[in-house]
Amino acid sequence: MLLVVLGLAGSAFMLLGYDNGVMGGVVNNTPFLKSFHLSKQADVDLIGTVVALYEIGCCAGALCVAGAGDLFGRRVWVYGGAVLMVVGACVQAGAGDGRLWEIGFGRVVSGIGMGCISSTVPVLQAELVVAGDRGKQFCRQLSCLNAGIMLAYWADYGFNRAYPRDPVAWRVPVALQLIAIVAVVALTLPTPESPRWLMTKGRKEEARAVVARMVHNDQHQVQRILRDISDTVESERAAKPWQILREGGETRPRARFAMACFVQAAQQAGLINGLIFYGGPILAKTGLNDSDASLVSGFLFTWFFLASFIPHLLIDRAGRRKLLLYGCSAMAAVFAIEAVLIRRIEQGDSPKYVGALAATFLFFYLGLFTTTFQAVVWAIPSEILPLNLRSFGSGVSTASNWLINFAVVQMTPHAIAHIGWKYFLMAAFINASFVPVFFAFMPETARMPLEAVDAMYAIPHKLLETGRLRARYEGAQATNAALSRDDSPKSGEALVEQIR
Numbered sequence: 001m002l003l004v005v006l007g008l009a010g011s012a013f014m015l016l017g018y019d020n021g022v023m024g025g026v027v028n029n030t031p032f033l034k035s036f037h038l039s040k041q042a043d044v045d046l047i048g049t050v051v052a053l054y055e056i057g058c059c060a061g062a063l064c065v066a067g068a069g070d071l072f073g074r075r076v077w078v079y080g081g082a083v084l085m086v087v088g089a090c091v092q093a094g095a096g097d098g099r100l101w102e103i104g105f106g107r108v109v110s111g112i113g114m115g116c117i118s119s120t121v122p123v124l125q126a127e128l129v130v131a132g133d134r135g136k137q138f139c140r141q142l143s144c145l146n147a148g149i150m151l152a153y154w155a156d157y158g159f160n161r162a163y164p165r166d167p168v169a170w171r172v173p174v175a176l177q178l179i180a181i182v183a184v185v186a187l188t189l190p191t192p193e194s195p196r197w198l199m200t201k202g203r204k205e206e207a208r209a210v211v212a213r214m215v216h217n218d219q220h221q222v223q224r225i226l227r228d229i230s231d232t233v234e235s236e237r238a239a240k241p242w243q244i245l246r247e248g249g250e251t252r253p254r255a256r257f258a259m260a261c262f263v264q265a266a267q268q269a270g271l272i273n274g275l276i277f278y279g280g281p282i283l284a285k286t287g288l289n290d291s292d293a294s295l296v297s298g299f300l301f302t303w304f305f306l307a308s309f310i311p312h313l314l315i316d317r318a319g320r321r322k323l324l325l326y327g328c329s330a331m332a333a334v335f336a337i338e339a340v341l342i343r344r345i346e347q348g349d350s351p352k353y354v355g356a357l358a359a360t361f362l363f364f365y366l367g368l369f370t371t372t373f374q375a376v377v378w379a380i381p382s383e384i385l386p387l388n389l390r391s392f393g394s395g396v397s398t399a400s401n402w403l404i405n406f407a408v409v410q411m412t413p414h415a416i417a418h419i420g421w422k423y424f425l426m427a428a429f430i431n432a433s434f435v436p437v438f439f440a441f442m443p444e445t446a447r448m449p450l451e452a453v454d455a456m457y458a459i460p461h462k463l464l465e466t467g468r469l470r471a472r473y474e475g476a477q478a479t480n481a482a483l484s485r486d487d488s489p490k491s492g493e494a495l496v497e498q499i500r
Contacts, residue, residue: 005128006137008187010144012078012121015085015180016114017148021301022177023051023107024277025156025294026170035167036100046100048413051277053104055406057088057111059399062119064112066395074124074194077116082185084113086178093175111402117184119398123390126382127194128214138379139312146305146370148180149276153301157294196387199226199233232387232454241392251457253386257393259441260381263324264401266434267377270331271427272369273405274412275362276301281416283362285342287355300363307367311375319446320376320383321438327372328434334365335428343421377401383445384453 026032027047028040038047061084065077088110095102122138129137155173163169195214198207208226215221244253275282279297280290288296314323341358344350385393415423445453 002129004187004190005125006140008078008184008191009121009125009137009141011180011183011187012117013141013145014148014151015177015184016118017145017150018152018177018180019054019110019114019148020273020276021149021152022156022173023054024279025153025297026160026173027051028280028290029156029160029169029294031160031163031165031167031169034165035095035097035170036103037098038100044413044417048410050100050104050107052406052409054107054111054114055402055409057108057113058115058118058402059111059406060108061112061115061117062395062399062402063115064395065116065119066392066399069120069392069395070197070200073197074120074127075188075191077120078124078184078188081113081116081120082181082188084116085110085181086113088113089175089177089181093171115398115402119395122378122382123394124191124194126379127196127390128192128210136312136316139308139315139375141378142311142370142375143305143308145374146301146308150298150301150305153279153298157298160294195225196229196233196390199229200387229387241389244386244389251386251454253389255441256384256386256457257389257396260385260393260397261400262437263377263380263442264397265404266437267373268401268404268408270328270369270373270431270434271408271412271423272374274408274415274423274427275366277409278412278416281413283359285345285416285420286358286362287345287350287352288359296359300359300366303363304366304370308370308374310367310371314371315375315379316446319444320380321442321444323372323376324438324442325435327368328431328438330368331365331373332428332432332435334361334368335424335431337361338365339421339424339428342424346420380442380445383448384443386454 027050032038033040040047061081069077088106088108091106091109092103095106122141125137125141152173155176156170159169159172192210192213193206195207195210198204198210204226207229208222211222211225211229212219215225245257248254279300280293283293283296283300284290311323338358338361341354341361344354345358381394381397382390385397412423443456445456448456
């Protein structure tokens with residue numbers, strides 16, 4: 001079962017990466033511009049809007065899951081999202097000459113589908129994987145996402161080189177996403193429904209069967225996991241998401257919801273998708289011509305994919321919190337250096353090595369991002385949200401990701417053209433601003449059962465409300481230590497007592 005879940009998550013996130021990267025490689029190429037009678041300079045804002053419409057669709061899809069995700073189960077939303085993405089991909093690839101609105105419409109439809117998938121699959125994966133495996137599984141899906149971006153850029157480059165004046169140069173790369181969509185549908189078929197969702201619907205025997213598959217039929221673990229899920233379901237069954245957020249509670253659902261939304265929005269506010277969607281134009285700022293910028297983009301995102309294997313070794317050992325703190329600090333420093341280098345290039349008559357250094361620091365940035373921020377951003381919401389907010393909170397937090405993504409993708413072409421090096425200075429300040437927030441409010445959830453996270457947040461008021469991270473971190477470490485001892489209590493209530 002683990003391999004099936006891994007395959008589903010990998011296919012879904014490879015699809016996400018491919019869709020993120022594919023338009024960035026075609027919108028500035030001659031065949032695409034000629035097909036829709038566009039000018040690279042005069043229509044820069046229109047191009048940005050068409051590309052960014054995908055994010056609006058993704059936001060809408062995520063909000064649909066937030067509002068109705070618990071009605072139909074996790075798998076239904078994955079199926080529905082895949083169907084919408086098939087429609088959107090076909091509309092885009094078959095868009096008529098001069099009908100740019102068809103590209104826009106197709107991107108909105110595809111976006112709605114991806115919003116459904118991207119806000120559901122991480123939750124389904126978290127609920128089907130035991131605590132010790134979650135971090136590595138999220139890292140594997142991260143590698144698949146980066147593989148999708150890499151494949152998109154090389155597909156764009158290869159078809160543009162092979163058909164420099166033919167619309168095939170952009171139609172085929174856009175259509176190739178259908179392969180990943182078919183894989184998502186095929187792998188959803190054997191994937192079981194979430195046992196936590198099944199328990200909320202009273203389908204206890206089905207939940208028991210799924211949990212037994214999760215732990216290889218270890219009856220002691222089956223009983224423990226079902227007991228913890230049942231306790232959590234019963235304590236949370238009565239309240240609706242908005243009621244829970246309005247009233248709060250011992251396990252601090254409002255703080256957990258706010259952090260889930262913040263970490264998702266912060267990932268995009270750091271301007272990562274400005275580089276992913278417009279890698280070619282940004283590399284052109286380092287002094288490369290269009291052809292060389294497109295080629296270097298392929299190597300840049302190949303490195304992005306290869307570097308994504310680094311956090312496989314770190315995410316559970318170093319923990320989520322340390323990766324965020326060190327990563328944001330280092331990325332802020334890299335962007336500050338990049339701003340200085342790009343300013344020197346824009347002033348003219350800079351030595352060639354300055355452009356080479358500027359391109360190199362983009363490689364450094366992507367390596368840092370995938371090792372730290374990207375490695376944990378999809379794991380944290382599904383880990384820290386309580387069960388009765390998990391579907392709603394995952395949907396809203398993912399929507400916040402896509403909403404900020406839209407703003408970044410919309411403004412990046414205009415910013416590159418008009419403020420130049422200041423774009424990178426802005427990125428440095430934004431990334432630096434995340435550090436105190438994560439230091440003050442981000443708990444550690446590595447290797448913790450989802451029910452134990454409730455226990456951690458139920459620590460007495462003074463431990464979690466003072467903002468002193470040491471108390472929270474020590475609480476999480478105490479939980480981890482409790483879980484590692486054979487004679488330690490395993491239920492949520494007993495874990496609270498351990499931490500106290």
